[in-house]
Amino acid sequence: MTWSIDIVLMMILAVAALWAVMATRLIHAALGLAFASVVLAVVMFRLGSPYAAVIELSVCAGLITAIFISVISLAKHESVAEIEARMKRRWKKYAPLPVAAAILGIVLATLARHPRSMPQPLAEADVRRVFWHFRQVDLLGQIILVLVGAFGIVVLFKSWRKK
């Protein structure tokens, strides 16, 4: 009974993802994605991952949405006629998606069997200890990625400014 809330939250997450994919306007799609990130952060918090939930909330719902909105604002704005023409094409293309996703979920829920046994759980550890002491290579990789990402953005935007 306690995890029925989690199921409802995961349903909302799936609907938000569908909305992000199917929304006609890009800005609505970006907001749908941000909402999906918020719901995922709540699910993560409820599943005992508060640190990851905070990072999901601040980075995915905040930073990535800001990046998407910046990119969308740099692209040209469409006229109402263009949007209406595109809406007709989009509905034809994406109409089967919610139905297919729902059928897939129902089929998986009814046909597949629950696992009877799983590996024994490891001893519960502190996330800070795991992150800083046991996953140091991951940490190094993340630092390199952040630096490369910052360098890449500088190079990409610099070449655009020169032109």
Place this chain on the structure above:
Amino acid sequence: MSAVSLDLLWTAGIFVVMLLFIGFYCILATRNLIRILIGLEVLAKAITLGVVAVGYATRNTALAQSLAITIIIVEVFVVAIAAGIVINIYRHHDSLSTDNIEKLKG
């Protein structure tokens, strides 16, 4: 492991598959570069949900959280670089459609 954790893991697995399906459908069906990025983000959310659910079910949330944080950092890196590339493509071709990017065609 309790039956509740197994049930929750199983339910989360179904939603992970659904999110993967939605993300792949988006990437395959659209021609818009920003929507392709959105599809990629949905895929990343599915993977994050899966990692966290497995961590909860196996009572190993510390490792799951550190892996989820790594996934999020990689996600941000990919989106930031891809966004820069999309803007450059838009400046060159004045379009966000993949149909108009023909210079690399052999």
